[in-house]
Amino acid sequence: MKKELDELLCQRYPLIFADRRRSIKESCMGWGFSCGDGWFDLIDTLCERLQFWTDHNKAPQVVASQVKEKWGELCFYPRGDASPEQWGMITMAEAMSACICEHCGKPGQTLVHGCCHMTRCAEHAPEGSITQADFIAQRKVPGIAP
Numbered sequence: 001m002k003k004e005l006d007e008l009l010c011q012r013y014p015l016i017f018a019d020r021r022r023s024i025k026e027s028c029m030g031w032g033f034s035c036g037d038g039w040f041d042l043i044d045t046l047c048e049r050l051q052f053w054t055d056h057n058k059a060p061q062v063v064a065s066q067v068k069e070k071w072g073e074l075c076f077y078p079r080g081d082a083s084p085e086q087w088g089m090i091t092m093a094e095a096m097s098a099c100i101c102e103h104c105g106k107p108g109q110t111l112v113h114g115c116c117h118m119t120r121c122a123e124h125a126p127e128g129s130i131t132q133a134d135f136i137a138q139r140k141v142p143g144i145a146p
Helices: 003-012 037-057 084-097 132-139
Strands: 063-070 073-079 109-113 116-120
Touching (some): 003 037, 037 084
């Protein structure tokens, strides 16, 4: 994620990103946001809701230990406690990321190019990429039930 977007999230949600300036030996947030700019709005909305829930419902303060892309989807890892409602928000945002281009934020789908999984719109899909469903179908061994 671009430095200015990284800084904006940390400025808006200092309690959630309290570990952002820690060393990489202390927290994976030391690496910053390991995802594309297209998920900025999704992460921003998630953090706004998480902080609102903490402030208005006596819920635990969520502190991010890592925010990254993995297998084409957003992974938001909190350290410590989160309420069931907060976990629901995190799970929902992670699921929504599979439908949002990580590069630009437009509607997208999870694709595979080589062995790299990514969520992209048609404009940002690498040439020769296939849908994740097609990738999985190609890997099935005949005669073995899934």
